[in-house]
Amino acid sequence: MTYRCGIxxxxxxxxxxxxxxxxxxxxxxxxxxxxxxGPPLWLLAGSPPPGWGMVRRPDGTRLDYCPEHKDGAP
Numbered sequence: 809m810t811y812r813c814g815i816x817x818x819x820x821x822x823x824x825x826x827x828x829x830x831x832x833x834x835x836x837x838x839x840x841x842x843x844x845x846g847p848p849l850w851l852l853a854g855s856p857p858p859g860w861g862m863v864r865r866p867d868g869t870r871l872d873y874c875p876e877h878k879d880g881a882p
Contacts, residue, residue, distance in 0.1 A: 826841065829857060829860075830872070831877055832871040832873060833873055834874060838857055840857075861877070
């Protein structure tokens, strides 16, 4: 999964911005926080965002796909 927590500028090697998840095919980003400021429930449950697809790998990592690529196809 390509998830980045919210970070500010000045962290070497990290892109600043709000918490977000990124499609592993096209790079589309989705804001990953609730209006209350906490992490979304889908993230806490280890699920993909609503409408997105996900593949779990045997090594424990995962790939996330936006609605356009939710079948994993580029």
